[in-house]
Amino acid sequence: MTRFRPFAAALFLAAALPVAASAHPPIAAEEAAANFERDRADILAMAGNYHVGFNMQESTRWDPTYEVLEPKRSGGNEVVRVIEDTGRRIVLQHMLVITDDNDKTFVIKHWRQDWEYEPARVLVYADRNRWQWEDVPEKMRTGRWSQTVWQVDDSPRYGGWGQFETQAGIRRWRSNWTWRPLARRDAVRNPAYDRYYSINRHQLSPDGWIHWQDNTKMGIKGGKLVPIVQEYVLNTYIKYDDYDVKAADDYWAATRDYWAAVRAEWDRVAREKGGIAIEEQADTGTVVSGRLLEIADEVQERKLTTAKAIAEAKKLIETNTKTL
Incomplete structure (x- = not known):
């Protein structure tokens, strides 16, 4: 197989902002052990039935020629389920329910978040169409959790690692600085930026939980990667079940074996090919995204057996990914 040459890799690596390990010191083993179960409980508490509000606002412009966009608001009903829990690894699957x-x-199968305790490495966004493994500094592993976020077809989106911390009486998980690819909500605007440099936070609230992001939107100008504008995102998950929650659970019951195999195939590719390299468009997803989702619908509708669905999905992923 031809060895993959990342698009603009040299440019990206030379121009990218330096990634600091963490603003926090290493965690003592005793402190880590004392907080482990509480950490797990906070992650598991994100599962449930919710009404979600997605609130995005550009604020400070860093490029003097850029015109800041109006705030964007949307929302919907979302089910979050624990689909794997081995103790040191927790996987949460999100599903939107639309009437x-x-x-x-x-x-609509939505995003997925994988949490891993004291990881040695994390799959991170590296450049357009490319995700690669990044080592977590050994002294920063004790007591920390990584979070890897996956797209609707279970291809990667971004990953990071961080710690639970308490500030002003509020406990939250905070990531290191992480790179993310352009999101669909921005891609449809034909923006001056094509990626984000971000800090990611998750914290529980009396009503559910929040996902809080601090995003520096970055773009290439004059051959250099530069900051364009700052964005603040606050996604609120409010406990709510006055909608057809059963539809989401029925969908998952019918397709979970198929999606388990899809996840396993992406994991195999990442492990054996040194990461994941696949063509994607920010507004539509990877080149296999549409078909992978269609296959799941065909499994639910019993138009396709799970075995045949898995075989087709594996072939799609294998033939459309490259070795890094």
Whole structure:
């Protein structure tokens, strides 16, 4: 197989902002052990039935020629389920539940978050169409959790590692600085930026939990990667179940074996090919995304057996990924 040459890799690595290990000192083993179960409980508490508000606001412009966009607001009903829990690894699957004007319910498999305790490495966004392994500094592993976020087709989006901390009486998980690819919500605007440099936070609230992001939107100008504008994102998950929650659980019951195999195939590719390299468009996803989701629908509708679905999905992923 031809060895993959990342797009603009030299440019990206030369121009990228330096990634600091952490603003926090190493965690003592005794402190880590004392907090382990509480950490797990906070992660597991994100599972449930919710109404979600997505609130995005550009604030400070770093490029004097850039015009700051109006705030963007959206929302919907979302089910979050624990689909794996081995103690040191927890996987949460999100599913949107949408009801149209004719009272017909649709389930859209949404993002997924994997949490791993004291990881040695994390799969991170490196450049366009490329995710690679990044080592977690050994002295920073004790007591810390990584979070890897995956897209609707279970291909990678971004990853980072961080710690639970308490400030002003509020306990939250805070990531290191992480790179992220352009999101669909921005791609449709034909923006001056094409990636984000971000800090990611998760914290529980009396009503559910929040996902809070601090994003520096970055773009290439004059051959250099430069900051364009700052964005603040606050996604609120409010406990709510006055919608067709059963539709999401029925979808997952019908397709979980298929999606388990898809996850395993992405994991195999990342392990054996040194990461994941696949073509994608920010507004539509990877080149295999549409078909992988269609296959799941066909499994649920019993138009395709799970075995045949898995075979097709594995072939799609294998043939459309490259070795780094």
